[in-house]
Amino acid sequence: MEQTELDQIRQRFDQQVRSRFPEGAIRQVAVLGYGDAPEVEPGQLLARVVVETPDDWEGREQAFHALHDGHHAAFRELREELNKLPVPVVLQFTAGGEAGEDERRGPIIQLLGRRVGVGVADGPYGPGEAPGAALTPVMARLGAEDLETLDTLIAVGIATSRADAVRWALARIRERPAYDQLRARTREIEELKSQF
Numbered sequence: 001m002e003q004t005e006l007d008q009i010r011q012r013f014d015q016q017v018r019s020r021f022p023e024g025a026i027r028q029v030a031v032l033g034y035g036d037a038p039e040v041e042p043g044q045l046l047a048r049v050v051v052e053t054p055d056d057w058e059g060r061e062q063a064f065h066a067l068h069d070g071h072h073a074a075f076r077e078l079r080e081e082l083n084k085l086p087v088p089v090v091l092q093f094t095a096g097g098e099a100g101e102d103e104r105r106g107p108i109i110q111l112l113g114r115r116v117g118v119g120v121a122d123g124p125y126g127p128g129e130a131p132g133a134a135l136t137p138v139m140a141r142l143g144a145e146d147l148e149t150l151d152t153l154i155a156v157g158i159a160t161s162r163a164d165a166v167r168w169a170l171a172r173i174r175e176r177p178a179y180d181q182l183r184a185r186t187r188e189i190e191e192l193k194s195q196f
Helices: 003-020 057-070 072-083 144-155 162-175 177-194
Strands: 026-032 045-051 089-095 108-112
Touching: 003 026, 003 045, 003 072, 045 057, 057 072, 057 089, 072 089, 072 108, 144 162, 162 177
Parallel strands: 045 089
Antiparallel strands: 026 045, 089 108
16 A cells, blocks of 8 residues: 555544544544554554543543443444445554553454455455354464564465464464374373373
8 A cells, every 4th residue: 555545544534533532532543554563464454543541440441431332333433434445454442541560551442344354355254264163263472573474474365364374374284294193192191181
């Protein structure tokens, strides 16, 4: 995406957010591209809205939820506007305020678009996934080298998202003969443990 197009998206999104929420409710609006933040995948944008909240955890949580509960239509309208863009966009609302050393940063709401995440442009199912396939979401913290590996798989067309790239890599591990040996050993260990 060219810089001028991204700048136009940023300006338009900022105006849309500020027109839908009360003055002073929003601290910051940003549209981040790949490379701007580690959680942004190649070919994707992250539209982040930082809600103005107090510094303490309880105050952040109350102010954040009050804004969310009072503006359902605004959340939905923003998501619909972002769905019109030619690239997938994650819409993220996060609480502002300063978190102490022992406090959580949250709360955060992420509204995924119809073209974001598993099944990019394919509907709710990812490549090779049948309707009704049981998928379990898994949170993983990855370093820069691991992210670069996943993003390379996306760039060359092997995967459509980081989640798809992880599934692809796991499938390659299952294809190796050593994996079957590991599974057999695991069953043996479980049988031995059950004898104690």
